[in-house]
Amino acid sequence: MKTSHITLSGIAVAASVLVAGCATTPSSAELDALATQTIMTSFRDQGIAKVDRLKQDLGQSACSSDKPPSDAVAQRIMEEAKASIKWPADGQYFGDFAAGERLAQNGRGSTWTDAPGSPNGGNCYNCHQISKAEVSYGNIGPSLYQYGKNRGISDVAAATALPIIQYTWTKLYNSKAYAACSNMPRFGHVGLLDEKQMRDLMSLLLDPRSPVNQ
Amino acid sequence: MKTASFCAGLLALAGIALVSPVAAQTKTTADGIAEYRAMLADGNPADLFEARGQELWKTKRGPKNADMSQCDLGKGPGVVKGTFVELPRWFADTQKVQDLESRLLTCMTTLQGIEAKAVTEERFGRGEQRNMEGLVAWISAESRGMKMNLPQSHAQEKLSYEIGKRAFFFRGGTHDFSCAACHSVEGQRIRLQDLPNLTKNPGDGVGFAAWPAYRVSSGELWSMQRRLNDCFRQQRFPYPGYASDVTIALGTYMGVNAKGAASIAPSIKR
Amino acid sequence: MADPMRIRAQVAGDKATVRVLMSHEMETGLRRDGAGAVIPAWFIQEVSAAHNGKSVFNAQWGPSVAKNPFMQFNVKGAKAGDKITVVWKDNKGDSRTDEATVS
Numbered sequence: 001m002k003t004s005h006i007t008l009s010g011i012a013v014a015a016s017v018l019v020a021g022c023a024t025t026p027s028s029a030e031l032d033a034l035a036t037q038t039i040m041t042s043f044r045d046q047g048i049a050k051v052d053r054l055k056q057d058l059g060q061s062a063c064s065s066d067k068p069p070s071d072a073v074a075q076r077i078m079e080e081a082k083a084s085i086k087w088p089a090d091g092q093y094f095g096d097f098a099a100g101e102r103l104a105q106n107g108r109g110s111t112w113t114d115a116p117g118s119p120n121g122g123n124c125y126n127c128h129q130i131s132k133a134e135v136s137y138g139n140i141g142p143s144l145y146q147y148g149k150n151r152g153i154s155d156v157a158a159a160t161a162l163p164i165i166q167y168t169w170t171k172l173y174n175s176k177a178y179a180a181c182s183n184m185p186r187f188g189h190v191g192l193l194d195e196k197q198m199r200d201l202m203s204l205l206l207d208p209r210s211p212v213n214q
Numbered sequence: 215m216k217t218a219s220f221c222a223g224l225l226a227l228a229g230i231a232l233v234s235p236v237a238a239q240t241k242t243t244a245d246g247i248a249e250y251r252a253m254l255a256d257g258n259p260a261d262l263f264e265a266r267g268q269e270l271w272k273t274k275r276g277p278k279n280a281d282m283s284q285c286d287l288g289k290g291p292g293v294v295k296g297t298f299v300e301l302p303r304w305f306a307d308t309q310k311v312q313d314l315e316s317r318l319l320t321c322m323t324t325l326q327g328i329e330a331k332a333v334t335e336e337r338f339g340r341g342e343q344r345n346m347e348g349l350v351a352w353i354s355a356e357s358r359g360m361k362m363n364l365p366q367s368h369a370q371e372k373l374s375y376e377i378g379k380r381a382f383f384f385r386g387g388t389h390d391f392s393c394a395a396c397h398s399v400e401g402q403r404i405r406l407q408d409l410p411n412l413t414k415n416p417g418d419g420v421g422f423a424a425w426p427a428y429r430v431s432s433g434e435l436w437s438m439q440r441r442l443n444d445c446f447r448q449q450r451f452p453y454p455g456y457a458s459d460v461t462i463a464l465g466t467y468m469g470v471n472a473k474g475a476a477s478i479a480p481s482i483k484r
Numbered sequence: 485m486a487d488p489m490r491i492r493a494q495v496a497g498d499k500a501t502v503r504v505l506m507s508h509e510m511e512t513g514l515r516r517d518g519a520g521a522v523i524p525a526w527f528i529q530e531v532s533a534a535h536n537g538k539s540v541f542n543a544q545w546g547p548s549v550a551k552n553p554f555m556q557f558n559v560k561g562a563k564a565g566d567k568i569t570v571v572w573k574d575n576k577g578d579s580r581t582d583e584a585t586v587s
Contacts, residue, residue, distance in 0.1 A: 066383055
């Protein structure tokens with residue numbers, strides 16, 4: 001394939017120049033540049049997955065290392081994420097928890113085998129325990145079992161519940177608001193889930209009648 | 215005389231493991247799954263692919279009507295035993311670091327005259343990709359039990375490792391995933407699928423030392439390139455070129471980290 | 485012609501354990517392709533094994549047997565050097581015969 005061929009000789013030339021030119025190994029910055037170039041030239045568009053998905057924003061680039069970003073950078077990422085939050089229309093935070101459970105079970109969407117325009121799942125059980133009945137859950141994220149109950153939510157309409165409600169919405173919308181290098185996808189900010197879907201997840205987590213809070 | 219019991223026997227075997235009482239503790243479920251896998255391992259259909267690969271190595275084909283006896287996988291032309299656990303590595307004739315499939319591609323094109331596109335643009339499981347799957351199954355089988363020992367003596371091999379490491383931690387796509395998001399912490403799992411920590415040696419027969427593998431759920435032999443391809447698909451990344459530089463670099467990173475791990479490839483997977 | 489079976493036969497005391505791996509799609513006939521059309525049934529219907537030419541068992545399979553099926557059975561009185569022959573026939577009329585020597 002043409003692209004790969006140019007890539008391979010390009011990398012080889014760049015590498016040999018680096019190696020020939022310096023008695024010591026390339027600097028970290030030079031390696032970063034080489035790695036970025038390798039990544040950018042090794043992928044192609046397929047289905048709905050285009051190469052522009054490799055363009056990183058600060059929240060991604062600063063978290064692309066085995067070392068965490070500096071406090072200052074982390075702070076900036078969190079502030080920008082906080083500012084990106086869009087609250088739901090009409091202040092309606094809640095929906096249908098049964099639909100929320102189905103959404104949490106659904107891991108589809110956004111891949112190159114998904115049809116354009118098809119709705120995304122929440123992917124939630126991949127990483128979280130949620131309801132008691134579902135034993136097939138991941139552990140990359142904390143358990144959400146009894147999420148609302150543990151936070152003392154007995155009435156979602158109560159004024160005292162509002163801070164937790166807003167925290168939860170923010171976490172779903174853009175988790176980087178609270179953790180700069182969060183592993184959780186930014187469901188609202190990137191447009192993976194729409195408001196209705198997020199409201200259903202809010203009910204799954206916070207409605208006292210939800211299976212999560214039994 | 216009907217022997218319906220045979221069918222029932224096969225189903226029962228699978229059934230016992232799968233329908234065992236599932237406690238809320240996932241360890242019991244994980245143990246059950248491990249037992250089921252151990253049962254499947256005897257009679258691994260990867261064996262069928264190994265047989266094909268062994269035949270293909272000796273078969274004269276392509277426009278140049280040549281077999282693979284002159285193919286150098288890193289230990290000299292025609293030498294297969296021990297090569298799997300030392301790949302990716304740097305090759306003098308191509309002046310680049312290559313993984314097993316990239317190297318087989320070189321041999322198929324230069325020795326046999328097969329068009330690169332016939333391999334790189336073919337769907338997994340079909341045509342020349344099916345041949346590639348046979349070859350990687352057999353070649354990896356010839357190193358079964360041997361320990362991962364990738365060379366890091368050549369400057370380009372060291373470079374490949376550094377690029378692979380950066381690619382491993384690269385966050386991207388709609389979901390902000392990187393390889394590291396799943397594979398850099400001990401004891402993580404997605405649903406009930408354990409995720410090996412690939413930033414270090416995850417142990418014998420795990421991770422890099424377990425692929426290629428026969429995937430029971432799709433009834434196909436998955437090469438390392440296919441395994442990486444599907445990782446990127448689920449990471450919501452765009453499509454990685456077959457045997458592209460990023461895939462080779464990732465192989466170097468994982469393979470060097472797995473130094474000392476015994477290979478069980480081709481293994482059997484869910 | 486279908487891919488060959490992999491047969492291993494090993495003596496274990498007064499019998500031999502035979503392990504057979506067959507290469508076959510074993511399509512149930514219940515699946516549909518991307519376009520919605522049924523993928524036709526294609527599966528092994530009959531399996532038989534012989535020890536030194538004498539039939540030792542016969543099985544009739546259906547679509548519930550998995551792709552690339554693995555089968556294991558014991559043959560009483562089999563000794564090293566004996567011949568084990570396995571034959572399968574599928575619903576399309578295709579057939580495969582393979583042989584192994586007990587070791």
